[in-house]
Amino acid sequence: MVLGLALAGWLSARSRAWALRANSGSRLASLPNYHGWYVGLWIFVPTIIFVFIWDAISPNLVIQSVLASPAADGLPAIDSARLDALREARAVASGALASTTNPDALPMVAPFSDALSQYRWIGIALTVIIAGAAGAWSYLRVKPDFGARTRVERVIMAMLILASLVAVFSTFGILASLIFETFRFFEMVSPIDFLFGTFWSPDPMANPDNPDPTRYGAIPLFWGTLLIGAVIAMIVAIPVGMMSAIYLTQYAHPRFRAWAKPALEILAGVPTVVYGYFAALTVAPMIRDIAMSVGIANASSESALAAGLVMGVMIIPFVSSMADDSIAAVPQAMRDGSLAMGATTSETIKQVLVPAALPGIVGGVMLAISRAIGETMIVVMAASTAANLSANPLDSMTTVTVQIVAMLTGEGSFDHPATLSAFALGFILFLVTLALNFVALSVVKRYREAYE
Amino acid sequence: MTVIHPNLEAVDPKMSAEGVSVYYGDKQAIKDVSIAIPAKYVTAFIGPSGCGKSTFLRALNRMNDTIPSARVEGQIELDGEDIYSNKMDVVQLRARVGMVFQKPNPFPKSIYDNIAYGPRIHGIFEQKGDLDGIVESSLRRAGLWDEVKDRLNDPGTALSGGQQQRLCIARAIAVDPEVILMDEPCSALDPIATAKIEELIAELSSRYAIVIVTHSMQQAARVSDRTAFFHLGEIVEYGRTSDIFTNPIEQRTKDYITGRYG
Numbered sequence: 275m276v277l278g279l280a281l282a283g284w285l286s287a288r289s290r291a292w293a294l295r296a297n298s299g300s301r302l303a304s305l306p307n308y309h310g311w312y313v314g315l316w317i318f319v320p321t322i323i324f325v326f327i328w329d330a331i332s333p334n335l336v337i338q339s340v341l342a343s344p345a346a347d348g349l350p351a352i353d354s355a356r357l358d359a360l361r362e363a364r365a366v367a368s369g370a371l372a373s374t375t376n377p378d379a380l381p382m383v384a385p386f387s388d389a390l391s392q393y394r395w396i397g398i399a400l401t402v403i404i405a406g407a408a409g410a411w412s413y414l415r416v417k418p419d420f421g422a423r424t425r426v427e428r429v430i431m432a433m434l435i436l437a438s439l440v441a442v443f444s445t446f447g448i449l450a451s452l453i454f455e456t457f458r459f460f461e462m463v464s465p466i467d468f469l470f471g472t473f474w475s476p477d478p479m480a481n482p483d484n485p486d487p488t489r490y491g492a493i494p495l496f497w498g499t500l501l502i503g504a505v506i507a508m509i510v511a512i513p514v515g516m517m518s519a520i521y522l523t524q525y526a527h528p529r530f531r532a533w534a535k536p537a538l539e540i541l542a543g544v545p546t547v548v549y550g551y552f553a554a555l556t557v558a559p560m561i562r563d564i565a566m567s568v569g570i571a572n573a574s575s576e577s578a579l580a581a582g583l584v585m586g587v588m589i590i591p592f593v594s595s596m597a598d599d600s601i602a603a604v605p606q607a608m609r610d611g612s613l614a615m616g617a618t619t620s621e622t623i624k625q626v627l628v629p630a631a632l633p634g635i636v637g638g639v640m641l642a643i644s645r646a647i648g649e650t651m652i653v654v655m656a657a658s659t660a661a662n663l664s665a666n667p668l669d670s671m672t673t674v675t676v677q678i679v680a681m682l683t684g685e686g687s688f689d690h691p692a693t694l695s696a697f698a699l700g701f702i703l704f705l706v707t708l709a710l711n712f713v714a715l716s717v718v719k720r721y722r723e724a725y726e
Numbered sequence: 727m728t729v730i731h732p733n734l735e736a737v738d739p740k741m742s743a744e745g746v747s748v749y750y751g752d753k754q755a756i757k758d759v760s761i762a763i764p765a766k767y768v769t770a771f772i773g774p775s776g777c778g779k780s781t782f783l784r785a786l787n788r789m790n791d792t793i794p795s796a797r798v799e800g801q802i803e804l805d806g807e808d809i810y811s812n813k814m815d816v817v818q819l820r821a822r823v824g825m826v827f828q829k830p831n832p833f834p835k836s837i838y839d840n841i842a843y844g845p846r847i848h849g850i851f852e853q854k855g856d857l858d859g860i861v862e863s864s865l866r867r868a869g870l871w872d873e874v875k876d877r878l879n880d881p882g883t884a885l886s887g888g889q890q891q892r893l894c895i896a897r898a899i900a901v902d903p904e905v906i907l908m909d910e911p912c913s914a915l916d917p918i919a920t921a922k923i924e925e926l927i928a929e930l931s932s933r934y935a936i937v938i939v940t941h942s943m944q945q946a947a948r949v950s951d952r953t954a955f956f957h958l959g960e961i962v963e964y965g966r967t968s969d970i971f972t973n974p975i976e977q978r979t980k981d982y983i984t985g986r987y988g
């Protein structure tokens with residue numbers, strides 16, 4: 275409806291502008307379209323804001339008027355029963371429910387439907403009035419010398435700013451809640467024990483007032499995260515990603531490249547649960563069997579290696595597409611220069627292209643690492659939830675993100691240090707990925723500067 | 727058909743092309759070109775834009791191989807060896823026939839490493855000391871040594887455009903080539919930097935065969951001993967530079983050098 279009004283404003287203003295132009299024969303300062311947009315936006319924005327506000331406050335107004343009606347005297351005094359009755363009555367009145375058996379609710383239905391329809395009409399009337407007022411005001415300003423174009427520009431800019439603020443503020447909001455809960459946790463368990471302890475086994479059933487700090491050592495988790503996400507996964511992803519990028523940019527036939535590059539990028543779109551299946555059902559047993567066959571008897575079927583390998587496959591596209599882009603961005607002149615010196619293609623790649631593209635490649639690797647250490651699903655399915663400080667990749671291990679999930683969904687109450695530890699873990703992880711992204715972005719930026 | 731000026735003295739060619747045609751896909755960019763390029767001379771290629779000068783130049787060190795659609799027919803010889811034969815190693819060929827591009831393209835490495843690049847990949851030095859010597863002498867011959875000797879570790883891209891171009895020339899001569907091909911080496915430079923490069927070309931011509939593509943008639947007249955006028959993929963006229971500029975035979979050459987078209 276609001277859109278319709280705005281459209282009407284847009285059309286009428288535009289035609290008025292056309293008419294003005296035809297009458298005066300002079301050029302308008304802005305195109306008729308802009309006048310249309312100007313009026314349309316003037317109608318749309320205030321009205322839509324009003325609609326949202328009205329949506330928020332009108333239920334309260336309805337309740338108030340219902341409670342003021344004589345039928346409300348018969349409502350039960352107990353709060354919960356009273357609320358139930360009101361809710362049911364409202365559901366029936368608005369048609370969401372066919373009928374109700376609640377004796378308390380029945381008499382309320384009629385006042386509710388009255389109030390609802392009354393306020394709906396008020397709402398519509400106000401909307402129309404606001405739209406009309408805003409439209410009329412802006413419509414009157416449509417004159418030949420009126421700079422509607424610049425004003426529309428300003429409104430568009432404001433909307434864009436608003437959109438980006440949403441992202442920024444939600445980041446800050448998330449961060450603030452994380453910090454708050456983290457502090458609560460650190461009041462119960464000291465940060466020293468948490469950051470440097472080597473044993474992780476929070477007991478959600480223990481007395482929450484007196485947690486055992488020795489069970490909250492996060493080192494095994496960070497170790498597991500690093501080993502799986504930053505070491506094993508990268509051992510897979512960096513060489514494979516780099517080589518495929520080099521092949522695709524330097525050797526592949528353009529037709530093959532046009533087909534293979536999107537195919538590679540599809541890898542990034544596979545849901546991580548699917549990778550998890552693959553890791554747990556295919557890779558992990560295979561690794562165990564291989565380990566057994568070479569004489570390692572106690573190989574577990576849940577290994578850091580399996581999770582890391584599959585994670586590596588998952589992030590190949592991150593590495594390869596960044597590497598691909600940055601190698602392709604190295605100027606052709608650089609390549610020609612090297613070839614003209616008598617270098618072979620592979621010498622050119624090794625000595626000129628890769629060094630020149632290195633910052634971009636490093637940036638891609640950093641992003642891939644931060645993606646890998648934030649990954650949960652594969653580890654849950656393939657590497658278990660048991661914290662284990664071990665250098666043997668065949669052991670089962672767990673990561674920070676897995677423990678966050680385990681702690682938050684565990685049996686502990688929300689105030690329990692075991693649950694709160696999830697926030698501390700999340701906070702540290704956040705800092706680590708933030709730092710990684712920061713480094714990655716600054717590296718990428720430096721690289722851009724080198725070529726402009 | 728190419729008109730060869732009558733008083734062009736015959737010298738032993740360093741490179742010679744016989745009936746060379748170059749195609750990009752179906753499109754023929756060079757049509758049956760024959761020319762002999764003498765050692766220790768500067769040969770200039772002039773002609774209107776798009777007439778195939780760069781294409782022919784690139785055929786001389788097989789840089790056209792890097793363009794998938796390009797195809798070369800005919801015979802090009804370096805010291806009597808067919809450079810398109812299977813026996814010819816492209817890598818060796820390009821070490822012997824160096825190239826300087828229109829836009830300076832130093833590698834994103836230090837000045838030192840830029841010069842050392844060729845000697846390193848071709849392994850033409852014995853010890854580190856030799857490499858230092860090659861770097862110094864190449865920079866000296868390119869007239870750049872005094873300007874950069876204190877900052878050999880700075881990136882090559884940090885130099886000015888003219889310095890970068892001389893760096894690229896130094897890089898090309900570091901492998902001690904026999905022929906240097908230059909494709910409009912001064913077109914991105916100001917007159918002072920241009921003058922320096924021209925001086926350098928004159929000096930280098932005592933050791934190397936130099937081929938230079940240029941759009942500047944004055945430059946061709948200043949630096950070259952011989953000039954070939956290209957038009958629509960053919961060499962219209964070839965002779966001593968002084969002859970080409972003072973009494974061209976073909977009408978098209980006359981029109982071009984007097985600025986009537988092009």
Ligand SMILES: Nc1ncnc2c1ncn2[C@@H]1O[C@H](COP(=O)(O)OP(=O)(O)OP(=O)(O)O)[C@@H](O)[C@H]1O
Nearest residue numbers: 750755773774775776777778779780781782793795
């Ligand atoms: N990579 C390529 N693919 C297809 N056609 C090309 C390619 N390079 C050049 N050509 C064509 O070949 C012809 C000759 O081009 P070339 O670059 O040799 O001209 P040029 O004489 O060097 O011109 P300029 O003086 O502008 O540098 C032109 O018609 C051009 O469009």
Ligand SMILES: [Mg+2]
Nearest residue numbers: 779780781909
């Ligand atoms: Mg050219």
